[in-house]
Amino acid sequence: MLAAYAARIDPDDPVRGLEVGERPEPECPSGWTTVTVRAVSLNHHDLWSLRGVGLSASQLPMILGCDAAGIDEDGNEVVVHSVISDPEWRGDETLDPRRSLLSERYQGTFAERVVVPRRNLVPKPASLSFEEAACMPTSWLTAYRMLFTQSGLRPGDTVLVQGAGGGVSTALVVLAKATGHRVWVTSRSAAKRKRAVEELGADAAFEPGTRLPERVDAVMETVGAATWGHSLRALRPGGTLVVSGATSGANPPAELNRVFFLQLRVVGSTMGTRDELVGLLSLCERAGLRPVIDDVLPLTEIGKGLAALAAGKVFGKIVATV
Known part of the structure; x- marks a missing residue:
């Protein structure tokens, strides 16, 4: 499948470590599910990963990306909550000492498909486009x-x-x-x-x-x-x-x-919980709120978006479609 991934760590020029190309289809563990990705959004977290912050060379290649909106295995439109907590953890996921984000311990969302725990899927409001919904999780x-x-x-x-x-x-x-x-x-x-x-x-x-x-x-x-x-x-x-x-x-x-x-x-304050993501999406739907999207790019041009993000030439979010 097509994916954008960290192939090398480069602290000085992080975008140089990015490659876009074919990666193996993700394996789906028990209790997880596969999402066909329609849109993703870019975050500074992706640049930090390419710099080697929270991601070591031994973990490469790592598909980048925390945010995604897409279609689940049952045909439902969903938003992915990217905070992965321990299966035994109860309560606020952001306080779990073993938590991680997609693209840290697990392959990320900048791909045609991503696997996540079933509990990490939230219904996408019909009033939000895939591009708008992809801006929400981070x-x-x-x-x-x-x-x-x-x-x-x-x-x-x-x-x-x-x-x-x-x-x-x-x-x-x-x-x-x-x-x-x-x-x-x-x-x-x-x-x-x-x-x-x-x-x-x-x-x-x-x-x-x-x-x-x-x-x-x-x-x-x-x-x-x-x-x-x-x-x-x-x-x-x-x-x-x-x-x-x-x-x-x-x-x-x-x-x-x-x-x-x-x-x-x-x-x-760090990220948010699945319940908070549900509340956010509900607020946006009721109040008609929409994210500011600076640019929409195809996945193949995601390096252009990361370069703009690194240079501070962004107002709002950059989104990539898959």
């Missing part, structure tokens, strides 16, 4: 958990989204606005700031590090070192900083004096 699910499970926000609160333009940040803006929050964003790009306000509905957009008109109730942080200090300074006393990524570096100054003196909450 970026949009991460945003959903940050806002509705981890932040403690209430409708009417003000939230700052750092680094508007990426898949998670655009999802954060759309979801927060749809549920009654005031949303501010930052971006180095004037064009992205403009689009965040005019297309996504953000209430205001600022350059990174700008002093805000007032302090906010929560900050959604996916950038890391480059925006960490600003995120802490932007919070009101007792506010919450929700962290789900660190694309600019993972070791910023802690600034603990500010954290304890202002009684700030710093909360980590």
